Each structure stands twice: as structure tokens, then as C-alpha cells.
Amino acid sequence: MSSFDLIVAGAGIIGAACAQSAAEAGLRVAVVEPGAIGGGATAAGMGHLVALDDVPAEFALARHSLRLWQAWAHQPEAEFQRCGTLWVADDEAGLELLRSKAARLSAAGMIAELLDTAALRDAEPALSHDVAGGLRVPTEAVVYPPRIAHAMLTRVTALGGALHHGRRVVSLDADGACLDDGTHLSGPVLVACGCDTPALLPELLMRPRRGHLVITDRYPGWLRHQVVETGYAASAHGDAAEAVACNVQPRPGGQLLVGSSREFGRAESAISPALLARMLRRCFRFMPGLARLKALRAWTGFRPTTPDGLPYIGALPSRHDVWVAAGHEGLGVTTALGTAQLFVDLFLGRAPRLDPAPYAPLRSVA
Amino acid sequence: MAEGCEVLVIGAGPAGLAAAATAAANGARVALLDAQPRAGGQVWRHDIAHGASRRARRALRRIAPVKRHFGMRVVAADPGARTLLAEDSLHAREFGWDRLVLAAGARELFLPFPGWTLPGVTGAGGLQALVKQGWPVAGRRVVVAGSGPLLLAAAASLRAHGARVLAIVEQAARDDVHAFARKLWHWPDKLAQAARLRMALAGVPIRYGAVVRRASGDSHLQTIDIDCDGRVETFECEYLAIGFGLVPDTGLARMLGCGLNDATHPAIRVDALQRTTVDGIHAAGECCGIGGMQTASIEGAIAGHAAAGNEAGARALLPSRDRARRFADALAHTFAPGPCVRMLADDTTIVCRCEDVTWGELRSFDDARAAKLATRCGMGPCQGRICGAALAELLGWSWHGHPRQPLFPARLSTLAFDSLATFP
């Protein structure tokens, strides 16, 4: 039995979510994953559920996904914690960004509360008194993505799906996928390999964008919200060779995840001590007390980044029954569920709940 | 800006002290770092009640010309730049080197069993270390258990501090231990040491082929059950000091790219002159394979000579090093943990103490990475040093990839190359 309704290459959060949606829609699914389940960018990232609102298509996908994530709020393996996001600004330009962001989020029906300095100190005592203002988005949350990916695949196999763990898709042909052990699987293929996607689909442009993260020991109550500086969106959507932005997140056990950095052109996983230092100093500027806290680990990961920053979701018109869901940069967790729903809608020929045009793989092939 | 020196030695136990003193005697500018507040490592750890041994005092005198940095823990390394980043309770400092000697020593191997997380259950070397720095054991009932001659040394030391040692529980079989003892005449100094220990432990019963099945108590240790030839014996005690030998500390070596051997608990690979696979980096002592204090001192001296460019001096010590290593190999063979101690944990026994992950949660996984991602096993502040060694022993998992920075939990300010004093 090597014929399937769908073969998913990659069991990161995107591949796992797509496989689960497909299996729940009644399809016979095979998932192929060479490494650990959720072991790539899914494990390396922060696990935030945060909408960036300044690119309309990305905002639409994130907003839709955030609604779908509510279904996971009470699942223990998600470790879902609704800490909310606190956007912070330390200058007049940042305050202006907060006001326009508040307007856009409200217009989209999301709760967004502007905080003055007094309210800010009350909401988040760890913040520096130099922070000029904040915007609280109370519904946003953090989750633990590798366990979610694991749970999604458990669901897929419970629905009769096949997991080819420890195997890699090495090539695609007219009828399916060839694995590195010589196995051939027949059926439509979804490539959801994140940064590795161009190995199977060289026509899709993708650059790995390296990031650094640090996790601390447990400091329960030290931070209440995920604190993100207004410059974060510019860092994520910009094209700088090297950028840092303060993004600090409380984990359910009291640990803190401290980020963020973005670099193009760096393939090695070893930490860059100088950039790590720059990233940390950026965070100390907003939360000086961080400097005293103890780091347990620092690491790097790679965000799959497309030329325009939007993911590829849909069929590859140049190929027969080959699909892609990849290239979510730093928002793969936030947008995984919306991506999965959009993919399955397109795959089954149902009316998609979002306009798929901005994510069409064709846009970069052309 | 990194502080420079010709030879930088990491670890101030017998190997590091010998390396630093020997390199300095060869005219090199030497710096010595250790995370502990005082020199001596584990075996020569300063005893506040009884002072230092003659041998330790002699070794400490010999490092007079060496620049010393104690209480300074190495947390990161930049092999390309040849710098290490270290911190003490206040400062972050970078150290550069021309030649580096790693003498990081070893830590105890712990194998999980029901109740081992109770306060009062410690390492055998661990309780000894605590007691030397004033931990009160006078009049307390202690059982010493596990495997190897470290148990005897620990028991003697605890007794000297007033503990009531109720028994020594050795998992090796009586016949194997006696066969090993008969070989001791090859190493007369060891024979004398064994005789001294025997005298110090007069009246303490030793159970051979015996293991601790369970430690019990409400909020701290009250009783232990030992299994001796299928017969269960219960002791009431305040402390159980338990150790199954030592595992080499290779974290910094791995961060620097030094090759390891393929043992269950890998050691740093070195050649005859204690050179690692990385140019300019030597290693000596327990981190190159458990060999005891004698081996460590000789290897430290070889590394010190070699690092200072005195190859002839290093080569002259090779025969004595080989002799000391042979003793260590015989020891390791006799006291290697047997299968019975690998089956002590039940499904509710904690394996990862930092994250409270149980044996039942772990044993179904295929490898360390999958288990870590799903359970956070090994992701706490000990960074897998305790559970990783246990799981290497129990499931053959490898935890020895490229270690993540920092090597030990470090202040965020240190990773930003700032001292704490910089911050309000």
C-alpha cells in the first residue's frame, strides 16, 4: 500500500498542521520526516501567536489562524498561555506606530489597548521608565510548538495516516515522491520542508534567515506579557543583512525566551557572540533587569524567507499535482492553522476562506 | 578585550595544578582558572576542619608564579578567536591563549532509582565535598552505596567528620573485588592506601553484590531498602551517599571542537603528549578518561611541559603515566555498573530532576533529541549533565553533540560581554 491521497514532505508545524487538516477531511495521508518531529524552525522559534498587521495579506492569514488556535487553548500539549502581546515604543516615531497599529487592529475587530507610561508600569513592572508607551493586545498567546506538531501527527496516525519517520523525500516524479531508502509513494505531494523546500522545488526562491534566541532559568512573575518593540515588524519585513529587535516572552513555567535577531547569508548554526551581545543589549534597553537573569541556553535557528516575505501556499502550476506550504519566515506557528485550512480548501477544490492570490507560488516563479 | 597569556589552564585539580606549575617552571606565562572559590579540584578540595593533605599543599605551593582566577566559571568559547568567556559573581571576563590546557575533571555518575530525589540522597563524592566545606554530619547515620573505591574514600572521610557510617553497599561481586585486591601488589602505593582505608573503616560492614532498591521518607530521607542476593535489608538513615563512578567533563572541549573517544561516557581524545585533535589545545586528567589523582598529576605535568614547548620533559614522564593508566583500567573493569543497577527506576521515578521528567515518559523515545523536544528532558539548568549521563548508561543515548552556549547557566549581561556593575 504505497498510494495515498496526499504525501506531506516535512513534519514541522506547517506540514503537521496540513497533514492533520487533510486527514480530518477524510484523506489518506502519508507524512515523511527525516529528523525529529517539529525539530526544525518549529523547535528553534519562540512559539508566539502574534499578528503582524502591516502587510495586509500576512495580517489576514494571521488573524484567521489566531481564531483557529482557540481550539488548542485547552489542550495540555499546546501549553497555551494567553499572556497577550505588549508592543512598546521608546521614541516619538514608535508612539506613532503604536497609534496606527491600534487603529488597524481595532478596525480588524481585535482588542488593542493603548497604555500611557503609568498604565505601562502597572502592566509590566520590568519595563524601563524610558519606555514611552505601549499597546496591549490581550488575546494573543504563546504555545509550545514541537509538542503540538507531535500531537498533530499522533492525530494523523490515529486517523489512519502513515508516518515515514527517519526518511527523506529525495525527488518528485510524475506520480509521487521517492524516499531515500528507495521507497516510492504514489499520490499528490505537499512540500512543507521550510528552508529545505528548494531542494525539491528549486524554482521557488527561499533564503534561510538566521535568528538567535536565549532561554533563562525560571523567574515566575518577572514578566507578564510577551514584550515586543515596535521596531520588530520593520526588522521582520525589512531586508537588512543583520538586524536585532527586542522580543521577550514569558513561558508558562516562569522561564523567559529572549530574542530576536535576523541575518541573511549565514548558514552555520554556531552562535555569533557579537550579534548575540547586540541583541541582548537591545533587550536590556527596554528591560534593564534582564541583565541580571541567568541564561540556560542560547541557540540559532533558520526562518524560511521568501523574497516578498509571504509564504508559498498552493499548487505549482508548472508541475503535476505538486503543492507547497512553506516560507512563513518568523510566523509559521502563528499562521500554521490558517495555512493548513487554506491548503486543504484549495486541494479539495472548496471555496477558500481567504483570498489565496497573495500566497500563490506562481508569483515568484513568474 | 581578552586578557592574554601563553598557557591558559582550565581546572585547578591535580591535573590543572600540575599543568600550570610545570608550564610556569618552563618559563611560560601561565594563567589558571577554576569555577570553585579555591584551588584543589574535588580530590584536594579544601577541608575546613582538617586542612589540606601534604600532597595538596605541595601542589598548591608550586603554582606561586601562576596568575590565578578562582570562582571564575567558563561559560562560552570562541575557538576561532582563541578566547574564553567566563564570569564570577559580578564580572564577565574574556581570556585569550596561545596554548590551552583543559583539566576540567569529572563528575559523578548517578543512576536513578525510586526515591533518589529525596533530600538526604547525595553523591558519594558529593557528600564528601559538602562535608569538607562544613556540611554538618556529626552523629548522623549514613549509608554509602554504589560502586568503586571512591565509596571507601568517601566513607572514611565522612567518618572522620563524625558521621556514623552504617554500611557500605557495593554492587560489584565479592569475588571480583577480592580478585582486584590481589592484583594491588602491582601498585604498592595503592596497596598502602587500601590498608589505610581499611583501618579507617574498621567495624563498618560492607555488602557486596548489593544495590539500593529504594529510598523512602516523607519530605527527606528516612529509610533505604537494599537488595543483597535477593534478601532485602532496611536501614534507617539521614543520608545515603551514592555513586557509580565518574564521567569525564567534556563540555568545553566539545565547544572548542576537540574530538572525543567512543566510550559510553566519552573522554577527550589525546595523543601521548596530551594533545587534543585541535591545534594548540591539550587536555589532562579525568576529562581524558577516569584515571585517578596519580594519573591526573602526571598527565597534567606532561601537558604543562608540552604546552610550554618542552617535549623532552613531557616524554620523560610517559612510562609513569602508562603505569598509572593501567591501574585505572583494572579499576574501571572491576567496578563498572552491572545490569542490576540499570533496572532500578520504575515508571514514576524522576530521571530529569530539573524538569521532573519520569522514566515512564522517556523510555518509549528512540533518541535524546526527540525526547528532549517532547518532554524537555535535559533542558534545565544542569543542561543534561545528570540525566544525560544516566540515559547514556541506561538507553545508550548520545548527548554529546555540539554543546549549546552557555556551557553553564550565565548571566545575560555576561553574554553581552558586560559586568553586572554596568547595570543599575
Next chain:
Amino acid sequence: MSAILHLRIDGIAVEVPEGASVAAAVARATRSFRQSRHGMPRAPLCGMGVCFECRVAIDGEPHVLACMTAAREGMQVRTHG
């Protein structure tokens, strides 16, 4: 005879000889140094700065290794036992 140091462990006055570790001082006041993630009592295991079971707060600084820190006069130590 070495000097005697005075510390407070969770408010309890203890005395240790100079050169003693904070761990030795804490052991005079309580058996449990910290609570594990799931609330189990814990105390030093390794005695040499590896296991991190001896973490206490010293003079307001959390997560300090008691076994690696020399006791000093007037230290205020908080366990989370």
C-alpha cells in the same frame, strides 16, 4: 580556631565556621533547598556545582549555587523549600 560567621536562612539565625559554604549554612536550618517543578523538595546532590539542586536566593539574587558560594557574614539566604 577560625572565625564564626552569622547568616540568616529563611529568617533563622545560623552560625558556620569561616570557609564553610552557603550550602553548609542552609543545612543547619532546613533539609529542603528548593522545590522541583512539580513541588517536590530537593537538596544538594552533587556538591560540586553540576546538579543545580542547591539553588537558593542570596541577598535577593535568585538561583545562586549554595555549594559553590562561600558563606559571608550577614548573608540573607532564602530557600524555596
